[in-house]
Amino acid sequence: MTVFVAVLSVLVGALCLLNLLLTVGVIRRLKEHTAHIEELRSSASGAPVQIMLPAGEEVGDFSARTVDGAEVSRGSLGGETLVGVFSPGCSACAEQLPLFTELAASFPGGKDRVLAVVVGDAEESAREIAELTPVARVVQEAHGGGTSTALGVNGFPALARIDTAGRVLASGYSVSDVEVLAGV
Template sequence: MTALLTAAVLLVGALCVLNLVLTVGVIRRLREHTELIQNMPRMQPPEQIMLPAGETVGPFTAVTEDGTEVSRDDLAEETLVAVFSPTCSACAEQLPLFLDRARSFPGGRANVLAVVVGGREEAAAQAEQLAPVARVAIEDHGGPVAKALDVRGFPAFARLTADGRVLASGYRTDDLGVPVAA
């Protein structure tokens, strides 16, 4: 019986030592991972999210949610453009800021175009928020407006002239030089 008790104690002791060794190994790996994560470069959006200032937008035609066809030829003297995606967290952050700028943009809703890239069901909520201040088109990835603007990420914003020249562009509404109404 003593031999059995001694064997059990040795087995429990061995298991405790093994558990301690494994725990120390896991802690060491967690410290290595923490250091790697802290030293990772922060994810930055591309330097040019879409066509830069001075470039000209390619031709496009899209149908807005209210059934109106819009094209590059329909641009106003100055048009505010936004391209959003319903799956983009930065889009959710920038959407209220864009809405503020769009409300006070010269020419109102007729001079603001918003594109939501994604399936109709997933894009519906953003399209509904944008509709009071912009003509809204929903298109698939690689759709005509995003392609004409050379959109490389979301969100993407631009101010365009009537002939399609980009006055300003960026991934933040602040990049556009459009003030917010007081």
């Protein structure tokens, strides 16, 4: 019996030592990750993240069909156009969508000068599409679709004003960014 207790004690001691070593390793990794996160935060805080093509860049060619069945392309953007790209389930999109629809409703040229792109599954996008349809030509597409790719979208929401030549006049992730940059 004493041999059994001695073996059991050695085994428990070895397991405790292994647990201690693993815990020290996890703590070391957490410190490294924390340092990397802080480094990323400090480098990102100096410059704003570009959510889509910046002012002065030219929108790529695209062709899509709106939810109403109309054809829309870069060539069909007549005059200055307000563009909004949204995704269902995005909290920032939910915050900016009412502001965007309000701006779109008063945008010069009306619905023909407003393009809204909803990126996501058609079923998930139904609420956004319903809100945007009265004030914009709405395109619903999957992630990586042609319209959002042509606009250089890398996050949501992405908003812009585009001139007749397809050049971005202003872009950002909030309605106020687009209004300020466009001089509204």
